[in-house]
Amino acid sequence: MSTGHSKAAKEFLKNQTYSKWHDATFWAVRTKRDNMAYGLDEWEQLREKASQIKRHTITHLDEYLDQFAKKAEENGCIVHWAKDAHEFNEIVYGILKNHNVKKLVKSKSMLTEECEMNPYLEAHGIEVVETDLGERIIQLKGQKPSHIVMPAIHLNHDDVGELFEEKLGSEKGNHDPTYLTYVARLSLRNEFLTADAGMTGGNFGIAETGDIVVCTNEGNADMSTSCPKLHIAAIGLEKIIPNYDCLAVFQRMLCRAGTGQPTTTYTSHFRKARPTAHPMHIVLVDNGRSEWIGNPEHWEALKCIRCGSCMNTCPVYRRSGGYSYSYFIPGPIGINLGMLRDTQQHSGNVSACTLCLSCQTVCPVKVNLGDQIYQWRQQLDDFGTANPQKKLMCKGMSTIFGSSGIYNFGTALAHWANIIPSPIINCGLNPWAEGHKMMEFPKKPFHKIIKDLEK
């Protein structure tokens, strides 16, 4: 009866020391977020405005996209449109090939993960170097991100230390995070200086000015675009917002919600290439978004600004880790985006939710994440991905709860189950006994207690 998620979570939970650390670490980030939110009287007003701006923008996105592209072209940028992941990869490779690029440095971009750009470019002979420290760590390790903002959160400082000893020649046994960060700095500095092109994602695109806005703490997006002669920015369609007044709302919330900081260190506006570089390229990527907007229950997933706060607060994410989900974005938003992408492949994730709705309570743009997960669950049978065992149980329960006679008969007899010896009742054949002990049935059912009281 276990879903893919719960099976993977079981593996994650085998290392109790680590899983406790993971839970506590994300709860600490959630607490930092709370401190930021409580520090602003206008926080809830900002959330409401942010949600309204996004609702407006994504239901008028065709106009804003057109405005953005025209403005960016006026600024001297070259704008490309990719309808899917494959086309995106081809476009990027085409630009790189035209400029004879051998090495590309890039800042963090979930879009390039979504499109699996790195393996595509590498297969075409281009060296791709991730420059966000977390992304660089997992790239060296040959892994995928386990969180959208803290991609290497599944590794501890010893894991990173050993990795750097092997890959970057760091001192043996020195696993101090400050030292390791310095080792990565030196190594990445060399990459920045020798790369032929830099790529950034984008947190926002501003329709009125054509700016691509990138928020980082490390300054790696700025380093990636300061030395190489070519800058390619890649963003999903839904990242476009109307103007600076809207940006102010999101800039104030993104980092407070995501990491509990008042701002990222750098909030950089890229409008055109620097004077000594080639024209800047912007690639706008659809890859499903123009269909998702028409989805009656799930269109609001397009409001997401990828802050990560829903996963930080999620009791299931905190206790199961990013790798327990089948989609590359984990947590509540990842469950929903995964289902929009492919219901067959990602139905196993919808069980990774207790419907506590903490996610939509903290979401800075009020995406109704938990409600959407509930909706997906109602559709599993239509997708043919409902679990047959659970279906059978539901049918059985409908029969029992649908008839007071059968129900009363059952509850009156249930206490006889108590005399079944524990090794038999708590064995593997009883799915209820997995992870919990079988409950003891009362001799007097609840209905009987109430009836006796009324006498």
Add this chain to the structure above:
Amino acid sequence: MSNKEDILKRYRANVREKFFDERSGKTGYDMPDLSDIKAITYSDKLVQFIKMTESVGGHVIEVKEGQDINKLVKEMYPDAKEIASNLPEVTIATRNPDTVGRARDLNGTDVGIIRGMFGVAENACVWVPQTMKEKAVCFISENLVILLPKSQIVNNMHEAYKRIEFDKEYDGYGTFISGPSKTADIAQVLVMGAQAARSATVLLLPE
């Protein structure tokens, strides 16, 4: 049909199908009024800006009337060999981001000195439009010094975005900088000095 038209047409059709309201004849949601946001303000913006800068790992020094910033920077970084700046008032610069051959020639800069236009009290951001040929100086320097007139502090980002401007000559880039480059990507331990400046100091200039 081009990709652009194709994508926009599909998007428009799906929006219309889901969001067209026959009664009002409108499609989709209206833009909210943003003028009524009750954003935080501070009785002393400068004090708040200083407090926030320190809390994000930056330093602040108030420059006194008549004090020489060149002397001050020398005192702050006595071992600095390479100082990069294109500001006319900086006479101790050994490199100029306007005249270097390539951006990468700025690597190895101990101190970069740049100008900020205004600061933001709520989060210590300083608006730095590109005012030099190679913006690398803002990031590649080990230590960054930002000159900022102390009267130029706004309360919050709403005010900030009402007044940001790009440079006339270098009109392609501008950034808000709040403290030094930092990361917590290794086991959530906060480390200053990830890929860009390892320290950031704001010199508050008298009017």
